[in-house]
Each structure stands twice: as structure tokens, then as C-alpha cells.
Amino acid sequence: MNETLTLDLIRDAQANGLEGTSAVLEAMTGRIEKLSDAAARRMTTNGMSFEDCREDFRQDAAVALFEALPRFEGDSVDVFYGFMWRTIEDRLKDKVREARNQGADEDAVKVFASMLERADGDVYLAEKFAQTVPPKGRRLSADRAQAARMSWQGTLALDYRPNITDEPKVYDKTVNGMADALASSLGIPEDLITADDLTSEERRQKHAIVNAILDSLSPQQRSVIVHSFGIGGASEFGYGDASDNEGMAALLGMVAKHIPPARSKGMRNFAAKYIKAVAKTDEEAQELADAAAANLTNGGRK
Structure with missing residues (x-):
């Protein structure tokens, strides 16, 4: 802590006094640098330069400091440090969020x-769903x-997901085939996937869900499932007792x-x-x- 900063100097800074302003800036420089470095490190997960981000964030932090200075009404230097730390940290979090969002709009976040609810909290699966499941006009682009x-x-997330590709894979163009094969193999009643009274939009949505879930599995799991059922024209090696594990x-x-x-x-997982x-x-x-568990107890290990 900079022991030269006093409450009187803070009040002088609030009145635009030169001595007080210089004292406040000197006392806060180390804190500004620490917070700016932390924000810059978050940005490097997006492939951005740490040095460039750090300088930008230091400027943002300094602006936040002097914008907040008139609002301080505390009665001690310790309270001042805490107030400024929170204020600058919040400003830099907002700046990181703005930079990392790459133009995320309110409507996209709502979709x-x-x-996310359908994906049971899996943000990467929800990202896939958002590109294919909603009706036309509501689907989001990959970006x-x-x-x-x-x-x-938020600002603390790391943009890393090794098993998810940039674009959703298209395994098949028909619901009757891929979805039915997987549903029947899991023991899921057929009418819950392709009932006759389903609208074409409902069929399309369930087809999109199946595609997205397959794409969210690990490469090995996905490949084995695709080749177990011959999905999307892949060689079919069977499932359960009839499976050709050697061939696959x-x-x-x-x-x-x-x-x-x-x-x-x-x-x-599927x-x-x-x-x-x-x-x-x-x-x-x-x-x-219950249906899936009963079916998978034996079939999945054959």
C-alpha cells in the first residue's frame, strides 16, 4: 500500500488539484497494472497479443479511475482502494466481454x-443446437x-473445446434412418422420434438435435456409432451380437x-x-x- 496517499490528497484530487491527482495516480498505478495484466491474459485465449491488450486495458483502467473519483464518498484510504479496485475490475471485465463477444447480440443470446436448457447446461452442445434446431430465421450462424x-x-471462460469442430457435421439427410436406428437401438419408443402426426418442422428439429449430439461426442465415440449404424453412407458394421468389431x-x-x-x-452419452x-x-x-438403460445394459457391450 502506498503510505503517502492520504484522505486529504484524495479530496484534493476530487477537486482537480494537481498534487492530489498525482498522488492518486501514483498510488493506483500498481493496482491498474495488475488488473490490466489479468484482463490481458484472458484475451490471449482468443489468440490476441498480451502486450497489445495490456496497454489498451491500462488506458481503460486509468479512464475508469478518474471517472469514478468524483463518486468516492468513503472516509478512509483503505475504503478508497477497495472502491477503486472493484470499479476498475468491473470496467475491465466489461471490456473483455465486449472484445470476446465479437458482436453477440441480445437476440442471439436469447436463442x-x-x-442451453435443451442441452442440459452443456454450453458447447447448446452452441451446436443454436445453429440447427431453431426454426428458419431464428437459427444462428456459427459466428x-x-x-x-x-x-x-462470461469473461473467465476459456475458448477451448477439442472435440467440437467449427461447422456442424451432416451425417444424413433423412430422419428415418439415422434417428430411427439410434432410437430403436436405445430402446426409445419410435413414436417419440418420428410419429406420423409430427410436423415437418418437428421432424427437422429432432434430426438437427441428433446431428448436433453426435457431433458433440468424442471423435472415437462418434466414429464407432456412425459405423455401427452406417450413418450418412458410412460402412455399417452392426451393433450388439451382430457387430463386426474386427472389421470396424x-x-x-x-x-x-x-x-x-x-x-x-x-x-x-448420446x-x-x-x-x-x-x-x-x-x-x-x-x-x-429406463428404456435406454435396459437396452444398453447388454447391447452396448456386445
């Missing part, structure tokens, strides 16, 4: 928030979805004994995410979970 996700996460392993460059656990884990996304009530979710 993302609605998808808007990412910006909304980053805005939701040869194609994917895996060890055959690793195929069943990858399939089982992938199917369980089931959990799919059920959360489509179940309308707790009772329906439990019914689907």
Missing part, C-alpha cells in the same frame, strides 16, 4: 439460452452462436477390444443428451431413461 456462447460464459477396428485404426466400450459409452433435449416432462424423461 442460445433456450438451447453468432459462438459469440452468444462466449457472452454466456481395421477401418478406424483401433484395437478391436476398444470398440465395444467406445460404443457403449458413446451410446450412453442417450442422456437426447433424452434431455426431447423429453417434455420428468415422467417422459424417466421413461426414456
Whole structure:
């Protein structure tokens, strides 16, 4: 703590006195640098230069300091330091959020928030959902979805997700096939995926959900599932007792004994995410979970 700063000097600074202003700036310089460095480090996760960000944030912090100075009404230097620390920290968090959001708009954040509930809090899956699940005109571009996700996460989030690609994969163009195969294999009643009375929009949404969930799995789990069912024209090696694990392993460059656990884990992950996304009530979710669990107990490890 700079012991030369006094309450009298703070009051002088509030009155635009030169001595007080110089004393306040000198006392706060170390704190400004520390907060600015922390903000700049957050920005490096977006590939930005630490040095460039640090200088910009130091300027922002200094502006925040002198804008807040007239508002200080405390009765001690310690209270002044605490007030200024919080004020500058909040300003820099806002600046980091603005820079990292890349233009996230309120509407995009609302769409993302609605998808986040379907994704059971998985922000990266919600980002995928936001690009494909909403009706036409409400879907987000990849950039808007990412910006909304980053805005939701706030300034402390790290923009890193090794198993998610920039664009959603398209595994198949028909719901009847991919979704039905996965649903029946999980033990999910067929009418919950492709009932005759479903509208084309409902079918499209469920197809988009299946695509996005597949894309959110690890590369190994996704590949095993895709080749178990022949999704999107991939070679089909079967599932359960009829599966050709040796053939799939040869194609994917895996060890055959690793195929069943990858399939089982992938199917369980898919089931959990799919059920959360489509179940309308707790009772329906439990019914689907029980059906999937019963089917996967044996089939997923075959």
C-alpha cells in the first residue's frame, strides 16, 4: 500500500488539484497494472497479443479511475482502494466481454439460452443446437452462436473445446434412418422420434438435435456409432451380437477390444443428451431413461 496517499490528497484530487491527482495516480498505478495484466491474459485465449491488450486495458483502467473519483464518498484510504479496485475490475471485465463477444447480440443470446436448457447446461452442445434446431430465421450462424456462447460464459471462460469442430457435421439427410436406428437401438419408443402426426418442422428439429449430439461426442465415440449404424453412407458394421468389431477396428485404426466400450459409452452419452433435449416432462424423461438403460445394459457391450 502506498503510505503517502492520504484522505486529504484524495479530496484534493476530487477537486482537480494537481498534487492530489498525482498522488492518486501514483498510488493506483500498481493496482491498474495488475488488473490490466489479468484482463490481458484472458484475451490471449482468443489468440490476441498480451502486450497489445495490456496497454489498451491500462488506458481503460486509468479512464475508469478518474471517472469514478468524483463518486468516492468513503472516509478512509483503505475504503478508497477497495472502491477503486472493484470499479476498475468491473470496467475491465466489461471490456473483455465486449472484445470476446465479437458482436453477440441480445437476440442471439436469447436463442442460445433456450438451447442451453435443451442441452442440459452443456454450453458447447447448446452452441451446436443454436445453429440447427431453431426454426428458419431464428437459427444462428456459427459466428453468432459462438459469440452468444462466449457472452454466456462470461469473461473467465476459456475458448477451448477439442472435440467440437467449427461447422456442424451432416451425417444424413433423412430422419428415418439415422434417428430411427439410434432410437430403436436405445430402446426409445419410435413414436417419440418420428410419429406420423409430427410436423415437418418437428421432424427437422429432432434430426438437427441428433446431428448436433453426435457431433458433440468424442471423435472415437462418434466414429464407432456412425459405423455401427452406417450413418450418412458410412460402412455399417452392426451393433450388439451382430457387430463386426474386427472389421470396424481395421477401418478406424483401433484395437478391436476398444470398440465395444467406445460404443457403449458413446451410446450412453448420446442417450442422456437426447433424452434431455426431447423429453417434455420428468415422467417422459424417466421413461426414456429406463428404456435406454435396459437396452444398453447388454447391447452396448456386445
